[in-house]
Amino acid sequence: MTALPQPSAAPGGGGLRHPDGHVRYPDDLVERYCEAGFWRPETLGDLLRTHARRRPARPALVADGRVTDYGELDAAADRLAGRLALLGIAAGDRVVVQLPNCTEFVLVLFAFFRMGAVPVLALPTHRKNEIDQLCRMTGAVGYTIPGRGHEADSGFDYTALAEAVRTDNPGLRHVLLTRTSAGTSGAAAESAPDEAFTLLDGGRHRALPSGGTPPAPARPDPAAVALLLLSGGTTGAAKLIPRTHRDYAYNLRASARLCGLDDRSVYLAALPAAHNFALGCPGVLGTLSAGGTVVLAPDAGPDRAFALIERERVTVSALTPPLLALWLAEAEWTGADLSSLALLQVGGARLGRAAAERVRPGLGCRLQQVFGMAEGLLCFTRPEDPDETVLSTQGRPLSAGDELRVVDAAGREVRPGEVGQLLTRGPYTVRGYYRAPETDATAFTADGYYRTGDLVRITPTGHLVVEGRVKDVINRGGEKVPAAEVEDHLLAHPLVAQVALVGVPDAQLGERSCAFVVPRAGTPGRAELAAFLRARGLAAHKLPDRVELVAALPRTGAGKVDKRALAAPLAAAEPADRAARS
Ligand code: OOB
Numbered sequence: 001m002t003a004l005p006q007p008s009a010a011p012g013g014g015g016l017r018h019p020d021g022h023v024r025y026p027d028d029l030v031e032r033y034c035e036a037g038f039w040r041p042e043t044l045g046d047l048l049r050t051h052a053r054r055r056p057a058r059p060a061l062v063a064d065g066r067v068t069d070y071g072e073l074d075a076a077a078d079r080l081a082g083r084l085a086l087l088g089i090a091a092g093d094r095v096v097v098q099l100p101n102c103t104e105f106v107l108v109l110f111a112f113f114r115m116g117a118v119p120v121l122a123l124p125t126h127r128k129n130e131i132d133q134l135c136r137m138t139g140a141v142g143y144t145i146p147g148r149g150h151e152a153d154s155g156f157d158y159t160a161l162a163e164a165v166r167t168d169n170p171g172l173r174h175v176l177l178t179r180t181s182a183g184t185s186g187a188a189a190e191s192a193p194d195e196a197f198t199l200l201d202g203g204r205h206r207a208l209p210s211g212g213t214p215p216a217p218a219r220p221d222p223a224a225v226a227l228l229l230l231s232g233g234t235t236g237a238a239k240l241i242p243r244t245h246r247d248y249a250y251n252l253r254a255s256a257r258l259c260g261l262d263d264r265s266v267y268l269a270a271l272p273a274a275h276n277f278a279l280g281c282p283g284v285l286g287t288l289s290a291g292g293t294v295v296l297a298p299d300a301g302p303d304r305a306f307a308l309i310e311r312e313r314v315t316v317s318a319l320t321p322p323l324l325a326l327w328l329a330e331a332e333w334t335g336a337d338l339s340s341l342a343l344l345q346v347g348g349a350r351l352g353r354a355a356a357e358r359v360r361p362g363l364g365c366r367l368q369q370v371f372g373m374a375e376g377l378l379c380f381t382r383p384e385d386p387d388e389t390v391l392s393t394q395g396r397p398l399s400a401g402d403e404l405r406v407v408d409a410a411g412r413e414v415r416p417g418e419v420g421q422l423l424t425r426g427p428y429t430v431r432g433y434y435r436a437p438e439t440d441a442t443a444f445t446a447d448g449y450y451r452t453g454d455l456v457r458i459t460p461t462g463h464l465v466v467e468g469r470v471k472d473v474i475n476r477g478g479e480k481v482p483a484a485e486v487e488d489h490l491l492a493h494p495l496v497a498q499v500a501l502v503g504v505p506d507a508q509l510g511e512r513s514c515a516f517v518v519p520r521a522g523t524p525g526r527a528e529l530a531a532f533l534r535a536r537g538l539a540a541h542k543l544p545d546r547v548e549l550v551a552a553l554p555r556t557g558a559g560k561v562d563k564r565a566l567a568a569p570l571a572a573a574e575p576a577d578r579a580a581r582s
Helices: 027-035 044-054 070-087 103-115 128-138 148-154 158-168 186-190 245-258 276-280 283-289 302-312 321-331 353-363 387-392 437-443 483-491 526-535 563-573
Strands: 059-063 066-069 094-097 118-121 142-145 174-178 197-201 204-207 225-230 240-244 266-269 293-296 316-319 343-347 366-373 376-380 403-407 420-425 450-458 464-469 473-476 479-482 496-506 510-519 546-549
Touching: 044 070, 044 103, 044 245, 044 283, 059 070, 059 103, 066 070, 066 103, 070 103, 094 103, 094 128, 103 118, 103 225, 103 293, 118 128, 128 158, 128 240, 142 158, 158 174, 158 197, 225 245, 240 245, 245 276, 245 283, 245 376, 266 283, 266 302, 276 283, 276 366, 283 293, 293 302, 302 321, 316 321, 321 343, 321 353, 343 353, 353 366, 353 387, 366 387, 376 450, 403 450, 437 450, 473 496, 473 510, 479 483, 483 496, 483 510, 483 526, 496 563, 510 563, 526 546
Parallel strands: 059 293, 094 118, 094 142, 118 225, 142 174, 266 293, 266 316, 316 343, 343 366, 510 546
Antiparallel strands: 059 066, 174 197, 197 204, 225 240, 366 376, 403 420, 420 450, 450 464, 473 479, 496 510
16 A cells, blocks of 8 residues: 555565574565564564552453453463473474363463464364364364363363374374463462473373473574464465564554553454454454553353353454344343443445344444455554445455555456455465465565455455455354365265365355365265364364265366356345345
8 A cells, every 4th residue: 555665576485584484574674664664673472461469469361250450361371481481382383272261272282382382273162183184284283272161161082082193193292282271260269370280191181290390481582483384275275374473462452452452452352362363453462562451251152242241341242243143132131231342343245235234222332344365454444434334345455564465356456436456465364374485476576565365345445345355265254165185085985986066155154165066976965074074173163064976077268167157047046135135
């Protein structure tokens, strides 16, 4: 958006790769981002320090009725970092973190940030296939999972998963479990927060080492990778997004400022906090950077969320469109007092106009549309925007340093207001994926723009409207399903000769997946194929919602499967804007 100089051409995604796996920003932009004040010499581990020093007794986290104040969280993160260092986890080591929204999630994140260890953020719904992939891609030395107390909540045995993952990933030296009591009220209050984890060791639980005073970990370089986020993806292979301390610190600080967060703000983390939206846009970390209070909800269902909003006087939260629909339905008859809620962010998938219009009358708060991606770029409608803009656009870029191009299929910039693929770069958008030079060659332009795969148009006021996408990803209510990944697994089924996974419009989720299968023999049905994928360790949201058997897959002139032709009859049966009208 700003008139920045065009950098010299280099091969696509061909920036210099740092030994820690991220592609560096070119020197001229580093200088510019520092001079503009976007980047500061700060680390994510620093983020709590000021508030902890000034007002240690202020509540930082509320989870399951238990309050952790700033002083306590700050000190516990240091102690936990020390104990993890004694265990042998070092700066630069990767550790997969798979935890629901709970105190321990935030605590272990800060411990890793301070040690310079790099959390790899898995979602609670990920299963063996996804976790194996994360371990392989990162060479993770550790894996953090919920202990039994949490299992009771989710009904899933993460301990068994961890044992299986460890068998297939010998480099995985440590499995950290939240303690049985942690995350549930009762006994949790009695144990210090840094006692929140135990080690899983040959089927037994062992305490973390605590002998002697652990050396204070050296403060990481603000330019180093702080965390790895999972990409929603534009192609088949899973990809990780390396976010550095200073770029992510800017991401969350600028988001918090835009949303007007301060030390009176109370943010309800209803979406998984491991997802960029709820983590740093401004989310959990942005709220803590502003000195506010984070309320952690184990799920986003309206029952629990409304009770928390009333009890904790929540002022701000974030949702995807399908969850908003549930909240709106519940709000019609709930007795809960939602009057503290001032702002509701909605993003992750396209929000229909009708649902957008119901937010203020239904929930009594302002709506903010958010169009974002874990790769970086965030667009927000602003509090001061006219209603029409908030209802009909997905916002405008967060930063004056964000550069956007909208291009046609040949890569040429379209005329203002026309629809094209969005390309972007800026002070918090990555220049390449983690250790993936081949993907980078197509996912980024020669001059470092990320090809979002989203089709957008830009209004005269600079707001974006998302019109569709060119990437082969199904957006299932905000959860992204990379079609090629699921197709590869389905092709392994003995009865499947060919397959194409296609998104079809759906009133609840915006989109659901349909697998068009050319059978080799027999009639493989939905239940059988879903069970097959589940057994291969795929997360539930990737299982096809529907299976259609066909004699052949239609092809485009170029010989590729014509997914549009496949989806058309199903789309006609379920008009695309029905979600908007529901
Ligand atoms: C968020 O992040 P991801 O990485 O799970 O997915 C990014 C993709 C975007 O490229 C776009 O295709 C889609 O999700 N998307 C939207 C949207 N917000 C995201 N499509 C239409 N309308 C929207 N408002 O989804 C994400 C990250 C940070 C904040 C919010 C969402």
